[in-house]
Amino acid sequence: MAQIFLDEIAHSYLPETQKEDEYALKRIHNIWEDGGAYALLGPSGCGKTTLLNIISGLLVPSSGRVRFDDTDVTDLPPEKRNIAQVFQFPVLYDTMTVFNNLAFPLRNRGFDKDYIDRRVREVAQILELEPFLNKKAAGLGADAKQKISLGRGLVREDVAAILFDEPLTVIDPQLKWQLRCKLKEIHEKLKLTLIYVTHDQVEALTFADKIVVMYEGWIVQIGTPQELFEYPNHKFVGYFIGSPGMNFIPCSMEDGKVKIGNSLIPVDETTARLANAAEGKLELGIRPLYLNISDTPVDGAFEARVKGVEDQGSHRIVTVDFEGHPLKARIAENDTVPQGKAYLTFPIEWIRLFADEHLIKENKEN
Amino acid sequence: MKKWQDNKGWLFILPVFLIVAFSAIVPLMTVVNYSIQDIFGPGERVFVGTEWFREVLTDQRLHEALWRQLLFSGLVLLIEMPLGIAIALLMPSKKGFGASVVLVTLALPLLIPWNVIGTIWIIFTRPDIGLMGATINALGLTFDHTASGLHAWITLMLMEVWHWTPLVALLAYAGLQSIPPAYYQAAKIDGASAWSIFRYIQLPKMKGVLTIALLLRFMDSFLIYAEPFVLTGGGPGNTTTFLSIYLVKIAVGQFDLGPAGAFSIIYFLIVLLFCYLFYQVLQSAEEGEQS
């Protein structure tokens, strides 16, 4: 068990790199708490697998250091780092039985036979693999195979962290849910540090205590699912988290209010003050969930035109045209959907302003 | 795997069926004809039953040729398979100029006509003009494959290994290339030694291609003709007279069509037997992978 400290990590796959664009990872500096369940979330190619491989030791970063607790492990090979990794596709030793697969990492480290036997049975019990112990690993289903991959990490008591690289890609949807629960259970029981790479926000939100959102080689935000939803640090987080993503409308400030087209939307004083001082392209962001929409004119509402409705089962998504910008709003299933004209209200507490794609907020917080 | 149930399939295989039937069944029938008749000339033939078979089966020289053949094929496989795997393990795993050079060089011996292979090795091993022959003689050892049966064998084995190990290496290399990198990464994390990686990852993943390599190498070494024909002509004495060489001697050299026919059928049945065994092994290996 260990705290993982990434000290100014940067990585490029090219041998000589000058330009920032060429880095797959750009200056990552943060601490992963012992016993935390982290999800590394981001689109394909954002550098999340690169970061994972740097932590596991499969890659040596171009610059920066990796520390586990107080030990510098940057130059240590993976087998010396006490980490385990579960890959996207099940990696098994096909010719061995499940038992031998689980025993393999211990045998390689020269543990005695009784200890190995006891550990393997313990882990097999946790993972519900006991019935298969004497079967050839090759013949099992994808979910059992991923459990074995995970088990090869769990058998080692000294393991500091288990890293997952999109481990549920090949698993059937209904089994995905079961395996995620199992993971959660194991995390609570064993208090291991888990780092879970995924591009699926549902997976990240249900699995992790803290989500690390990556975008183009940067970590753009680390936070609880709620923090990411309510205070996205960056436009990308707003887009990427939530379904559908946050609405963004270009705007300007006038008289302490947000001006979009001819409409003036009131915001609270602090936000207005910060927005006036901010430089760069100004945008208003609001979650579809918090954008109120009604079919009759209400006080302080703005007129918009309904463009379409999407039924999503438990709720509906209404797309409206507001001052020439498309906006999405989420309404409950039994609410009436406005026809033609609709009236929008922007609750003051849910309005977020972004300057040059970054959230405008007071510096002292966070 | 899913397939359509339809006898229309026969329509598709008809051209192949006809050509191969023309080249295989008709000649095979001819061979059967020979093997049970005594042929004096056109139109003059006598049915002799199993006489030729009895003659061939008790032919001492055929027995010798068969054991010689089995020994040769066995030795060749024993050397070529491990050597080919070792070479494949040494080859660069990443694509690039280096890998291209290695692939092209390896494949080169495979594309040389078989009698030219013989010619190359005559030139290479001759004591007077050959690099190898002259070098060995310069070291004080006498080396002459035209005089010593042992030397002839050594030369043939060298030639065969030189000629065909690249095929095993190429196949093994293809098997290695199909292993996803995650396997090596997982093995690293599990602390596996180089030997464990070979034993538990690389070897199992190469099983399919290695079975094919074994099959092809056994067949072609069992049927070897052109190279020893050019290099040693079956000699000195009969020391390198393998089955094919002996058969051609009987059929073309002595024009004994009857015994040649019977010999052909027995030869064919031996290969067929091995081929069937290998085929069964191959099938069960495939099923093992799928289950």
Add this chain to the structure above:
Amino acid sequence: MKKRYIVLTIYLVIIMLPIYWMLNMSLRTNADIMAKLAFFPTDITFSNYMKIFTDPSWYSGYINSIIYVVLNTVICLVTALPAAYAFSRYNFIGDKHVFFWLLTNRMSPAAVFLLPFFQLYSTFGLIDTHIAVALAHCLFNIPLTVWILEGFISGVPIEIDEMAFIDGYKFPRFFFFVFVPLIRSGIGVAAFFCFMFSWVELLFARTLTTTAAKPIAATMTRTVSASGLDWGLLAAAGILTIVPGALVIYFVRNYLAKGFALGRV
């Protein structure tokens, strides 16, 4: 890391050595060869090559070889493609038996068929024609081609075919414009093997030809068995037989590893 490349380099040098030695011989006159052992040709002469390029009894051998090899490759591919498709896509009566029977032909000793072939092709008046050799080589090349292509075709999901038929493709159009492009690397690999085995085979090629279609390999054999060998000339002829093969490998080098892995050869 470095050590493995040193060992590999040594092996590759050993592979090249006999070929290099032949190249060395081919660039010297016979008198020079017999006079002294030299690792490098000192007086390089192209007279051996000139003789081959100007003497029809030599160069026609190359032309004959190339004609029947190309013919054989074309026949194999054209007939084996639909057959491999059938074996991969259809269950039909006797399919497994036919497939196995085809494979046995790849494994039958050429020597067994030598005499009957001669008789058979004589009956049809095919002796000493290119098509005779091309047909004879089909005996072992067609099974191999079917085998390779079947592996590649089975790698293409059958749903693609079904989708195309639902989309209203007629079979020939689907086969040539959709399916064949999908397995083109497989066709390349199969062609490579056809070329290779037809090019290197001698027994049939020699038996079924006398003059008009005589392959270069046979021309060389006759030179070998004659007394008073011209080593330089023989070496030059040998070097020239390697050239077409080397060219073919160069073109398929990127498919080699992939082809071996995908097609089950």
